[in-house]
Amino acid sequence: MIIVIRLVIVCLFFHYRVMHPVHDAFVLWLISVICEIWFAMSWILDQFPKWFPIERETYLDRLTLRFDKEGQPSQLAPVDFFVSTVDPAKEPPLVTANTILSILAVDYPVDKLSCYVSDDGAAMLTFEGLSETSEFAKKWVPFCKKYSIEPRAPEWYFQQKIDYLKDKVVPNFVRDRRAMKREYEEFKIRINALVAKAQKVPEEGWTMQDGTPWPGNNVRDHPGMIQVFLGQSGGLDVEGNELPRLVYVSREKRPGYNHHKKAGAMNALVRVSAVLTNAPYMLNLDCDHYVNNSKAVKEAMCFMMDPLVGKKVCYVQFPQRFDSIDRHDRYANKNVVFFDINMKGLDGIQGPIYVGTGCVFRRQALYGYDAPKTKKPPSRTCNCWPKWCVCCFCFGNRKNKKKVTKPKTEKKKRLFFKKEENQSPAYALSEIDEAAAGAETQKAGIVNQQKLEKKFGQSAVFVASTLLENGGTLRCDSPASLLKEAIHVIGCGYEDKTDWGKEIGWIYGSVTEDILTGFKMHCHGWRSIYCIPKRPAFKGSAPLNLSDRLNQVLRWALGSIEIFFSNHCPLWYGYGGGLKFLERFSYINSIVYPWTSIPLLAYCTLPAICLLTGKFITPEVTILPVSGTCHFSSAFLLRVFWK
Structure with missing residues (x-):
């Protein structure tokens, strides 16, 4: 009003x-x-999307009761974490290590959790720091789960100025906490020693422990590298329990190729994870954002695995919260109006925009498929029966006046197929499923395979993984062959003449690839969810000085201007698709606001x-x-x- x-x-x-x-x-x-x-x-443009604010609430006990009963195998969906880093000089290895440790210690089934770390700078410091982190995780993860501590990033946990004995009734907690703090201090010393060592680069380049040259000595010209540190009995914790999978990834780089910065690195992680684990859901974090709420993944699964609306959710976005902000927030890092007002309003329309971190994705949505059609309630096929009675099921189709007797098994098969047809997604998902199940003829299967390879790239293993809507890997392949295929899909020329960056994965064309990626998914009819738990899900590091803050704002403004002049501009792109009118207003506002500086001046x-x-x-x-x-x-x- x-x-x-x-x-x-x-x-x-x-x-x-x-x-x-x-x-x-x-x-x-x-x-x-x-x-x-x-x-x-x-x-x-700024006011219209605020008309329908929504505040959501999750019930983790109901999720546990349905999918994670005690004493039974967990039915929760697997999740792949993505962490991206580039330059260890600007992104301290200790901060990245805390992020990874908080991921490995989340409250989620270990066999359904994987963490992929993208090192786009091919730095040996990042590799060695990850190796040290994996060793320390064997002690840190069981400590976190035994005493249910929060947060599970050690740097921030030990900095808390609170009564850590509150609600802790286990008598050994104080002793174990002191021992773990000593272990962490020693871990910090080892990480800082690696940082000091990296300041003096040898003339002949870095060498590994076996004496061979480090493949990433030339940052702009090096092969792809993958190293699995933890997972699949590759390293148990101190109590003999399995740890989540931890994988180091550095994609191939060669001169003359456009690598598309962060968006290209994220797409490489999508392909690697599809080959190795292929979880149906993915959560991406910046290297300076740690998991502040160990139940954050379960919070997202409350929406993703919802039996009524979960199938249409492309991602669950969490608000960005920051540490080390002064009391007056002089540089406006909290963005209260955006995260606590605008995003809630968008959630009432078609969902919040993607902000680049702290987001859980549905893998099928990133592959460029349309959202599944909403299942409509049974409707009448004639005007003589109540709405709940479907004439074609009771007496057959009205057009068929002659009663045709069919075998019972054939009738059941016909009805089941009709039900599946009504629930199929709009972007040929039913055809893909039939091809995977062998329902198509051999010729049609070959044609579909060629189309998929043209769309996703020349990797039979990866293309086959895209057919598995619920995730999972191919059992026929050995770990060695999967690693070889994973190296192939992070090659610098893999995306040539494919839809990567155009219709699939993180979209190229702007330094703010997050806006484009979320916009494309909304244009395909998907909706997103804004989840604000009582305890912030993730926390990051905010700019501490004016120059860093201005550089950040300038980067956002340049990204919006790039989208304004691109083919994906919300002013003219996506009409006739699934993007709602008021949702388009919000995207237009996100790319138009930098131009306000001209009339303001x-x-x-x-x-x-x-x-x-x-x-x-x-x-x-x-x-x-x-x-x-x-x-x-x-x-x-x-x-x-x-x-």
């Missing part, structure tokens, strides 16, 4: 401004009106020009009562605020 009242006032204001031009300063008046119209349109310059020229952008007020009222009102307000 308040928005409507403000909109009416804005309309009355523009009616007055347009109907009362200033003829002796027409140019100044025209510039001011154009700027005011732009400000009004920006305000409208012009409007701020107008008062100085008016004072220098003696001309004004508004007509002179000739009505004495109005001018007197304005004068006394201004004087009264000035006196009140002055006191």
Whole structure:
């Protein structure tokens, strides 16, 4: 209601401004009106998506009761974590190590959890730091799960200024905590020693422990590298329990290839994970964002595995929360209006936009498929029966007047097929499933295989993994052959003449690839979910000085301008698809806001020009009562605020 009242006032204001031009300063008046119209349109674009805010609540006990009963094998879906890093000089290895440790210790079944770390800088420091982290995880993970501590990033856990004995009734907790703190201090010493060693680069380049040269000595020209540190009995913790899989990935880089920065690295992780584990869900984190809530994955699964609406959810976005922010938040790192108001409003339309980190994806949505069609309730095929009665099931189709007797098994098969047809996704998922099951003829199967290879790339193992909607790997392949195939899919030329970065995975074309990626999925009819747990799911490091903050804002603005001039601009892309009208408004606002700086600069310059020229952008007020009222009102307000 308040928005409507403000909109009416804005309309009355523009009616007055347009109907009362200033003829002796027409140019100044025209510039001011154009700027005011732009400000009004920006305000409208920002207000409309806020009309339907939603606050969601999860019930983890119900999720556990249905999918994770005690004493029975867990039915929770597997999840692959993605962590991306580039330069250890700008992204300290100790911060990255804390992120990985918090992931390995989350409250989730170990056999359904994998962590992939992308090292786009091919740094030996990152590799050795990950090796040290995997060894320390064997002690840290069982400690976290035994005492249910929060958060499970050791640096932030030991920095807490709280009573850590609260709610801890286990008598050995104090002793184990002190021992673990000593272990962590020793771990920090080893990591810092690696950092100090990396400052002095040998002339001949780095060498590994066996004396062979480090493959990533040339950052711009090196082969792909994969190393599995943990998982599949590759390393048990100190209590003899299995640990989640931990995989180091550095994609191949060669001169003359466009590697597409973070978006290309994330797409490489999508392919590697599909070959090795192929979890149906993926969670991406920046290397400086740790898991602050160990149940965050289960919070997301409450929406992803929902039997009613879960199939249409492409991703679950968590808000960004930060540590080390001063009390007054002088650089506006919290973004309260965006994360606590705008995103809730978008959740009531088609879902929040993807913000680049702290997001759980559905793998099939990243593969460019359309969202499954909503299952409609049974409808009448004639006007003589109630709505709950479907004539084609009771008496056959109305068009078939002759009763045809069919075998019982054939009838069941026909009805089952019809049900599956109604539930099939729009982007040929039913055809893919039939081809995988062998229902298609051999010729059609070959044609489908060729289409899939043209779309996903020349990897039979990866293409086969895309047919498995519920995830899982091919049992016929040995671990050695899977690793060989994983090296193949991170090759620098793998994406040539495919849909990667265009229709599949993280979308290329902007430094803010997160906006494009979420926009494409919404155009395919998917919806997203905004989840705000009581305990923040993830926390990161915010810019601590003005220059870093300005560089961050500049990067976002440049990314929005790149999208504005691209083929994926929300102003003209995606019409006729699944993108809702108000959701389009939010995307338009996200790419238009940098242009507001131009009319804002012009409007701020107008008062100085008016004072220098003696001309004004508004007509002179000739009505004495109005001018007197304005004068006394201004004087009264000035006196009140002055006191």
